[in-house]
Amino acid sequence: MISESDVLESLPDGIIGLDSNLTICSFNQAAEVLCEVSRTTAVGRPLTSVFRKDPDFVAHVTATMSSGRLLTDHQQNLSRRFSGPIAVGVTTSRVLDNNGAVVGAVVALKDRSGIKALEGAALRKDRLAYIGTFAANLAHEIKNPLGGLRGAAQLITRKTKDETLTEYAELVIREADRLNTIVTSMLDFARPACRIANKLNIHQLLDSAVELLKGEGVELVRAYDPSLPSVIGDSGSLRQVFLNLIKNGVEACSDSSGNKSTEGATPGRVTIETRIITDFHMTVPVEPVPVEPMEDEENEAANTPPGTRSGTMAAVLIRGTGTGIEDADMEKIFTPFFTTKPRGSGLGMALSLKIVREHHGLIQIDSTPGKGTTVTVYLPTAFGPTTGE
Numbered sequence: 001m002i003s004e005s006d007v008l009e010s011l012p013d014g015i016i017g018l019d020s021n022l023t024i025c026s027f028n029q030a031a032e033v034l035c036e037v038s039r040t041t042a043v044g045r046p047l048t049s050v051f052r053k054d055p056d057f058v059a060h061v062t063a064t065m066s067s068g069r070l071l072t073d074h075q076q077n078l079s080r081r082f083s084g085p086i087a088v089g090v091t092t093s094r095v096l097d098n099n100g101a102v103v104g105a106v107v108a109l110k111d112r113s114g115i116k117a118l119e120g121a122a123l124r125k126d127r128l129a130y131i132g133t134f135a136a137n138l139a140h141e142i143k144n145p146l147g148g149l150r151g152a153a154q155l156i157t158r159k160t161k162d163e164t165l166t167e168y169a170e171l172v173i174r175e176a177d178r179l180n181t182i183v184t185s186m187l188d189f190a191r192p193a194c195r196i197a198n199k200l201n202i203h204q205l206l207d208s209a210v211e212l213l214k215g216e217g218v219e220l221v222r223a224y225d226p227s228l229p230s231v232i233g234d235s236g237s238l239r240q241v242f243l244n245l246i247k248n249g250v251e252a253c254s255d256s257s258g259n260k261s262t263e264g265a266t267p268g269r270v271t272i273e274t275r276i277i278t279d280f281h282m283t284v285p286v287e288p289v290p291v292e293p294m295e296d297e298e299n300e301a302a303n304t305p306p307g308t309r310s311g312t313m314a315a316v317l318i319r320g321t322g323t324g325i326e327d328a329d330m331e332k333i334f335t336p337f338f339t340t341k342p343r344g345s346g347l348g349m350a351l352s353l354k355i356v357r358e359h360h361g362l363i364q365i366d367s368t369p370g371k372g373t374t375v376t377v378y379l380p381t382a383f384g385p386t387t388g389e
């Protein structure tokens with residue numbers, strides 16, 4: 001036989017019973033957990049004393065008792081002793097005896113903190129989407145007049161014989177190109193998740209990135225694992241990732257004034273290594289950037305919940321002998337616009353992380369200040385033959 005108190009204790013909602021003087025006469029287990037007040041402390045004490053930090057709540061319950069004004073799932077925050085305030089839905093009712101006289105009140109408290117957190121996440125996502133659209137529009141608007149400026153400066157260089165004027169016009173062209181690169185990165189950053197999903201040969205992507213960075217005075221060494229399987233993704237975006245990361249490795253081999261270390265005795269070196277990792281498992285505690293799933297997901301690793309990656313992964317290690325990253329900078333390097341370079345935009349790492357996440361991969365950084373940095377990109381592998389880019 002189930003007793004009334006068993007029923008009360010089993011309810012997921014906090015239930016508070018009050019007598020006609022608003023003294024607490026019953027306080028179930030869920031109420032203890034929600035309010036962080038033990039039953040022994042609450043029972044026998046006035047509501048005004050136990051909930052002295054929540055005068056609104058006390059006023060609502062008092063109004064229920066005196067004038068019969070009932071609340072149904074009224075949203076409000078309640079203070080707690082140890083944790084911060086909790087969002088609850090409050091429902092109140094009067095308790096009547098057999099003669100219809102008011103002998104007390106009952107309050108039900110529903111935990112709304114989960115819903116509040118979800119609403120918060122949805123709002124943040126909306127805000128991010130809004131900022132993304134705003135940045136994309138702004139970048140787009142800048143690109144057109146920038147093209148005009150560059151064109152005009154180019155005309156000046158062709159028409160004038162004045163050396164100083166030519167020098168100034170060339171400066172305008174160089175700066176316009178720099179601005180164009182920044183704006184293009186901003187557009188890339190703001191655009192929605194990449195949607196083209198092909199089987200890709202990582203080595204081809206790495207080769208094309210290496211080709212573009214040759215001649216920078218830094219030795220680029222390739223150490224590829226020929227058995228590396230394909231990955232599924234968007235070739236343009238992934239090539240951009242490898243280009244950004246190898247370029248960072250090359251730039252880290254330059255000293256702060258921008259001189260390549262080849263001028264010294266030992267030239268800088270960036271090694272690009274690939275490996276297959278068959279038993280990969282890693283849990284990422286937080287997933288700050290919401291990612292959209294790619295189409296054509298056929299990989300076990302790609303379908304794991306956010307924050308967890310497991311299965312077979314292709315690893316690309318970009319190992320540089322450069323400056324390394326200071327401990328204080330480590331947590332900032334993925335923040336858009338964080339840069340330690342006089343002419344950097346600080347978008348390379350942020351954009352690379354966004355793209356790798358869209359491909360259900362991870363980026364890991366190991367760095368020793370003054371010695372060098374290894375950046376590893378893990379991407380889920382695809383099975384079957386590569387069909388090209």
Ligand SMILES: Nc1ncnc2c1ncn2[C@@H]1O[C@H](COP(=O)(O)OP(=O)(O)OP(=O)(O)O)[C@@H](O)[C@H]1O
Nearest residue numbers: 248249252333339340341344345346347348349373
């Ligand atoms: N391989 C690396 N070695 C040393 N520092 C690095 C490396 N990769 C990134 N960093 C640090 O992280 C910062 C941010 O890198 P990110 O690629 O986002 O921007 P950037 O290289 O400064 O500018 P951009 O990529 O637009 O040219 C760099 O300025 C640098 O301080």
Ligand SMILES: [Mg+2]
Nearest residue numbers: 244248348349
């Ligand atoms: Mg960079």
